Structures are given as C-alpha cells and as structure tokens.
Amino acid sequence: MTMTANTRRLIYVLFVIAVAAPMVRPVPMPLMVKQETRDLYTRIEQLKPGDTVVMCFDYSPGTATDIHAAAVAVFHHLMRRPGIGVIGVAFVADGPQFAEQTFATAPPGKKYGFDLVNLGYRAGGENAIAAFSQDVQKTFPADIEGTPAGRLPLLSKVKSARDFALVIEMSGGTPGPAEWIRQAGQPYGAAIGAIVTTVMVPPNLAYLQSKQLAALLYGLRGAAEYETLVGRPGNGLAGMGSQSAAAVFILLAVAINNIRRLVLRRRALPSERRPAQ
Amino acid sequence: MRQVYVAITLIVTLLVAFDGYVRVDVVTKAAAELKNWGIILSAFALGLAALGLFTLHLGRISRRTPEWPYSAALLFGLVWFAGAGTFIGTTSPGYVFYYRNLLQPIGNAVFSLLMFYIVTAAFRSFTINKWQSATILITAAFIMLGSVPVGEVIWKGIPEISGWILRVPNTAGQRGIIIGSAIGGVAAALRTALGLERMRG
Amino acid sequence: MITKDTGVWLAALVTLATYSYLAKENPLFRMIEHFYVGIASGHAVAMAVVNLRDLGTRPLLGGQFIVVVPLLLGLLFYARYLRRPALARLPLAVLTGIGAGTALRSLPGASVLAQLRATIVAFNSVDNIVLALGVVSVLSYFLFTTPQWRAVRLASDLGKVFMMVTFGASFGATVFAGHSLIVGSLELLLGRWLGVLPK
Numbered sequence: 001m002t003m004t005a006n007t008r009r010l011i012y013v014l015f016v017i018a019v020a021a022p023m024v025r026p027v028p029m030p031l032m033v034k035q036e037t038r039d040l041y042t043r044i045e046q047l048k049p050g051d052t053v054v055m056c057f058d059y060s061p062g063t064a065t066d067i068h069a070a071a072v073a074v075f076h077h078l079m080r081r082p083g084i085g086v087i088g089v090a091f092v093a094d095g096p097q098f099a100e101q102t103f104a105t106a107p108p109g110k111k112y113g114f115d116l117v118n119l120g121y122r123a124g125g126e127n128a129i130a131a132f133s134q135d136v137q138k139t140f141p142a143d144i145e146g147t148p149a150g151r152l153p154l155l156s157k158v159k160s161a162r163d164f165a166l167v168i169e170m171s172g173g174t175p176g177p178a179e180w181i182r183q184a185g186q187p188y189g190a191a192i193g194a195i196v197t198t199v200m201v202p203p204n205l206a207y208l209q210s211k212q213l214a215a216l217l218y219g220l221r222g223a224a225e226y227e228t229l230v231g232r233p234g235n236g237l238a239g240m241g242s243q244s245a246a247a248v249f250i251l252l253a254v255a256i257n258n259i260r261r262l263v264l265r266r267r268a269l270p271s272e273r274r275p276a277q
Numbered sequence: 278m279r280q281v282y283v284a285i286t287l288i289v290t291l292l293v294a295f296d297g298y299v300r301v302d303v304v305t306k307a308a309a310e311l312k313n314w315g316i317i318l319s320a321f322a323l324g325l326a327a328l329g330l331f332t333l334h335l336g337r338i339s340r341r342t343p344e345w346p347y348s349a350a351l352l353f354g355l356v357w358f359a360g361a362g363t364f365i366g367t368t369s370p371g372y373v374f375y376y377r378n379l380l381q382p383i384g385n386a387v388f389s390l391l392m393f394y395i396v397t398a399a400f401r402s403f404t405i406n407k408w409q410s411a412t413i414l415i416t417a418a419f420i421m422l423g424s425v426p427v428g429e430v431i432w433k434g435i436p437e438i439s440g441w442i443l444r445v446p447n448t449a450g451q452r453g454i455i456i457g458s459a460i461g462g463v464a465a466a467l468r469t470a471l472g473l474e475r476m477r478g
Numbered sequence: 479m480i481t482k483d484t485g486v487w488l489a490a491l492v493t494l495a496t497y498s499y500l501a502k503e504n505p506l507f508r509m510i511e512h513f514y515v516g517i518a519s520g521h522a523v524a525m526a527v528v529n530l531r532d533l534g535t536r537p538l539l540g541g542q543f544i545v546v547v548p549l550l551l552g553l554l555f556y557a558r559y560l561r562r563p564a565l566a567r568l569p570l571a572v573l574t575g576i577g578a579g580t581a582l583r584s585l586p587g588a589s590v591l592a593q594l595r596a597t598i599v600a601f602n603s604v605d606n607i608v609l610a611l612g613v614v615s616v617l618s619y620f621l622f623t624t625p626q627w628r629a630v631r632l633a634s635d636l637g638k639v640f641m642m643v644t645f646g647a648s649f650g651a652t653v654f655a656g657h658s659l660i661v662g663s664l665e666l667l668l669g670r671w672l673g674v675l676p677k
Contacts, residue, residue: 005502008397012500015396019657020664023675029426032436061384065662093323093525097376100368120532121525124319127580131312138313142532144368182584186592187297198424198651198658202644205443206451209609210596212588220658221424239661244427246392246657251418253399261404282567286575293579297587308579313533314548315576318569320529321552327523328556330515347512354516355523362524374485380521382489383514385662386496392656393500399653409642416646421653443647445605449612450644452593453637456613457620459589466581469574 018249022241029240036208037225040074040193040215043166049083051165052158056180057088057095057102063172063197068098069223069235070195071170075102077230079110085154088118089140091128091175096120096144113152120144126179133161133184161188166214170195177204181212195222283472290470331355416442479673490671493663612640 003011047053055075059067078084088099099118110116119140122128132139136158137149149155157163161184169180169192177194184190191214196204198219207213217226220243223236289311295301296308334348342348358380361372405411422428423439468474481487492510499507530549538545551572557565597613599606618633619641626634669675 003397003401009501011397011400012393015393016660016664019660020668023661023664023668026676030429031426032429034440061381062388062659064381065385065658093522094380096367096525097373097381100373101377120528122316123323123526123529124316127312127315127319127576130580130584131309131316134309134312138309139316140532141537144528146532178589182588183580186584186588198654199648201651202443202447202647203451203455206448206455206593206596209444209448210452210592212592219424219654220661235662235665238665239658240426242661242664243654243657244425246660247421247425247654248427250396250399250653251421253396254403254414254418257400257403258405278564282571285568285571286578289572289575290579290582293576294582297583310544311572311576311579314551315573316529317533317545317548318552318555318573318576320526320533321555321569322573323522323526325555327519328559330519344508347508350509351512351516354513355520356516358517358520359523359527360520362521363527367521367524367528375517376521378485378489379492380514380517382493382663382666383496383510384518385659385666386493387511387514389656389659389663390496390499392660395653395656409638412639412642413646413649416643417650417653420647420650424650424654441605442643445608446612446640446643447647449609450616450640452597452613453616453620453640454644456590456593457617459585459593462581462585462589466578466585469578470582 015246015249018245019242022245023238026238027241029244031224031228031237031240033225033228036216037222037229040217041077041226041229043191043193043214044074044077044081047081047084047165050157051083052085052087052154052163053078054087054089054164054167055099055102056167056169056171057090057099058092058175059098059170059172060092060094064098065235065239066197066219066223067170067172067195068101069220069239070217070226071098071102072105073223073226073230073232073234073236074168074195074217075105076232077226079107079115080230085114085157086116087154087158088116089132090121091125093121113147114154117152117154118144125175126183129175129179130183133188133190135160161190164190166191166193168193168195171200172197173200176200177207177213181207185212279472286472287470290466327355327359481671481673483670486666486670490667493666497663611636616640
C-alpha cells in the first residue's frame, strides 16, 4: 500500500491519541501476576538479615522505561526487608546514573556504605562481569565517588560472587542475564534474577526453564505486576492502559492491511491475480 | 611478527580459560590480573572510538562540508560531556542535571521513533501469504495480547496460550539456537586462540 | 498546570525537537540527533576515564607497578595516530585472548551442557515431549555438512516450524520494543511538563 506523507502523519497522530488517552483517563483493567514475577518476590521474601544483593544496572536511556520502573519497585522491596544490603554496579556506561536515581528513592533510615553502595561502571562487558565475580574489591577498589572499598562496611561482607545472596541483572541488551549466568551463576553458584525488556524475553525463557535463572521480570508489564505485589503503584501500572491500546492499534492495523489485500485480490481479474509468493 | 601476536593470544587464552577448569593458585592469580587488564584495555578502546568520531567530524568542520554545523553540534556535545564528566565528575549536580534533562529524554525519544515505523509497517507490510508469515504473525499476536491486560479482557485464554507458546515451543527453538551458537562460539574462540583467524590492520 | 521546573522544560523541548522528525526530516532534528551522539560518546569517555583512574593511575601511584603493562598496552591502541598502526595489534592480541579464554571457560558448561541437561527431562507431560522434540528438530536444521537422510530432513522440517514460532515470539516482543519509550515521553510531556495527567 503506497502511503502518502499526510496519511503517515495522520496514522502517527491517531496512534499518539490512542496511547495517550488511557494515560489521561485511566481505565482499570485486571492484571494477572505471572509465576515468573512471583518467583522473584518469593526469592526476596526468603532473604535473611545480613544477606547482600547485587543490583546490576545494565540499561541505557533507549531501554530504560520498561526496566527502571521495575528496578525501583524491586529496590523498595529489598529496602523493606530487614538487614539486606544492596550493592549497585553497572557494566554499561549509563548504568550508574540509573543506580543513583534508584538509590535516591531509599527510605529514610537507610545508610550509605552500610545498607547500600553504588560502585559505578566497569568497561569490558562479560569480561568485567567475570572479573567482578572473581574478586569484587580488585575490580572496584573504590565506589563511584572514590571512597575506598575498605571504608565501606557493606563491601567487607563480599569477596566474590559466592557471597552474593542474589544478583538482579537489569538489562536492555548486552551484557545481560546470559553473561551473568556464564560468569557468576555457573562457576560460583550465584542465584541470578533478571529484569529485561520485552525484546529479550524469548531467549531468556530458555535459561529460566533450565533453572539457570531464578526469576524473570519483563517489560512494563513485569514492572506493573511487581508494583501490585509490593503495593506501590508506579510507572508500570500507569503504562498498562497505553500498552493495551498500542497492542490493539497495531493488531487492527495488521488486520486492516490483510483484509484490504484479500479484498483487492478477489476483485482483480483472474489474469491480474498474482500467485501467492 | 605475526607469530608473536598469535603466541600472546594463545597464552592469554589458556590462562583465562584454564582458570575455569583447574584450581592452581598461579593460574587463578594470573587470570584475575588479566581480567582487570581487559577492563583497562576496554576503557582505552572506548576512548579510541570517541577519538575516531572526533577526528572525522573535525575534518568535516575544517573542510566546511554542507553538514558541518551538525558536526559542530556533535563535537560540542562530546567535548562538553567528556570534559565535565572527567573534571567535575559524573555524580556532580550539574552533570546529573544535564544528563537527566538532555541525554535521557533525547535517547528515549530517538529510540521510540522505531515504534512509529512499526505502526506504519503494520498498515503496509505485515502480510499473511505463506504458512511461515502466518505462523509468525499469529504467534506475535498472541504474545502481544498476552503481554497486556486487555488480552485477558478479550478472552481469558489469551494469557494462557501466550504463556504456553513462550514456555514450550519458543523455549525449544531458542534453546536450539543457544546451543548451536555456543558451539559456534567455542569453535570461533579456538580458531582465534590458535591463530587461524587472520587479524586485519 | 505547566511546570516551572527548568529541567523539565529542557527535557520537553528536546523531546519535541526529536519528534519533529515525524512531521518531516528537518535541520532541527538532525542537529539534536548529532548532538545526542556527541553527548552519549562524551559520557562514555568520562566513564572510561574513571575506569582508568580507579584501576590504572591510582593503583600505580599506590605502588602496584604491574599496572604499567596494561596502561602502556592501552596507549598502543593510539599508535595509528603516530603512523605506526601495526603496534595496535599487540593490545588487540591480549584483548582477543581474554575474550577467547572467557568464551572457552564458560560456554561449554553454561550454554551447552546445562541447556542439554534441561532438555533431557522425564517424558511425563506433553510439554516436556514437545520441548525435547523441538530442541532436537531445531538442532537438526543446522546440520548442513552431514548426509541429509530422510530422518534428518523430517526433523529439519519440524525444526522450521519451531523456529517460525520462535521468530514470531521475538517479533511480537520486538514490536513492543519502542512502545514503552513512547509512554515515557508522553509521561514527560503530558505529566511532568503540562501537568494534565491524573496524579
């Protein structure tokens, strides 16, 4: 179908209206929480005081909307659990900024250096994850502000990935859960949970089924489900109406296109009908 | 001289690889040191990429090509953020302000443009004319509707079917691809370590 | 109620400038696009400098002289600017070796054996049978250099069906890829900037 520029612009406007309308006038819809989301919730509920969790912020602005909402919900759950320490790391250059934004929402009473630490970013992708899993303080001799690791009590509890009670890898691409499984899960037995964009769901389900991943949250839906579980509505739940509208819009577009082609083919003379390719 | 580079690659490969299979103190320490060297070298490589970008666009500005104002904007952004992040710090309030109000929203908007192309493609190109395209589109439809609450509203079976598709046939296909590409990755790593892959440049 | 926050105004204006592309490609969009590449690269450079400070210069000044080796190797990457591009092959040889070693160390266990182990499950449900059949048939599709016996051909044809389902799942997921980003931009424009979204 040849599309003029004006037709294209009209479609864009209609699409934006369809997506924005549920944001302006929210429509309540049922939300079934998937087992994969409950698995992460249960894992965190089973953590004991003194456990240390690594939150790995491996996403950038191009993939943040899905993941950041879930990251904040999960972080709040961790902060509610007594005695849990959270270490923020990143193997993507934009990660530390999102770690700072997440940690800025910590409840009052949580102390930097004791309850949470932001170690910053290391270059090298999977190799850097391997280095961090083998020796935490050799890879991060200081935190993002330059405070030596020796002055951060939380870091004294962890030497390698063997000491991580849970790793939550939040990724929009590479490095991702697969790299953590290969460098921390398999060699050191670390439990890995993942928060990923919708695009990364299909390949990571194979790791979930093989139990190399302990849990998997995906997309804005995963964020909405986790917000429901922790009782803290946020951007995830707010975006569900828009996502529903977008899905219906696109599927209607596909249906209109295919029906139109079918009708045109039936109207064409037999000599003009092209064989199905 | 090529043999020297191949020898270095082979030695480094063996030290890093064997650390995963043997418990020898010397090998473990060497592997740990090499991994940290990898981080340092990767950081230098990042700088190399930025320097390449810098010289390319500086050339366009000096030659006054028709697109030189855009190159100037690029260089301004590069020097500004690189300089501010290095000398003032990436956690300083000023840097964070411009990161959150420039880099983040532009990145968000640029990558979201893809969605608009997909919408117009849905009106033009997503056609069902063979069993392959039919399978792909029908599966995609279930996955999309299963990911949003409206799927449950339309029919309670949609999330269940979507979940089954992801858990069973999709997992089977992805697993075959993971295993196949892992075997290929091992073969490529061996070829690289043994110098059978020619390095160019 | 439109916000008075300067940061939100800045974010809203650059977002609108980016979306101006949807009306028509224009110089403003191209300027923003180039500017974005610049600031993203600048940010990466700043982070790289932090890495070199934390793992290179600080340990060196603290007495760990072995880090001179990777620092010098890293500088050799820039040898092309001194008209000696061949020297850059030395740090590349080390980096390549680290990558190859990491792959050899981890891929066989985590990506092959663990995945195969998870496939060999008890055939006590339809799902398990379909899963095992699917993995075997998809792997059969990739047998390009073996004789194509009838069994292999049949398995390969079944593998194509599983792969179409896999690609369909990936396609459905990809279609959604940019959507939440639009939600993010609209939340900025309608919520934080114009204040028309309900709290």
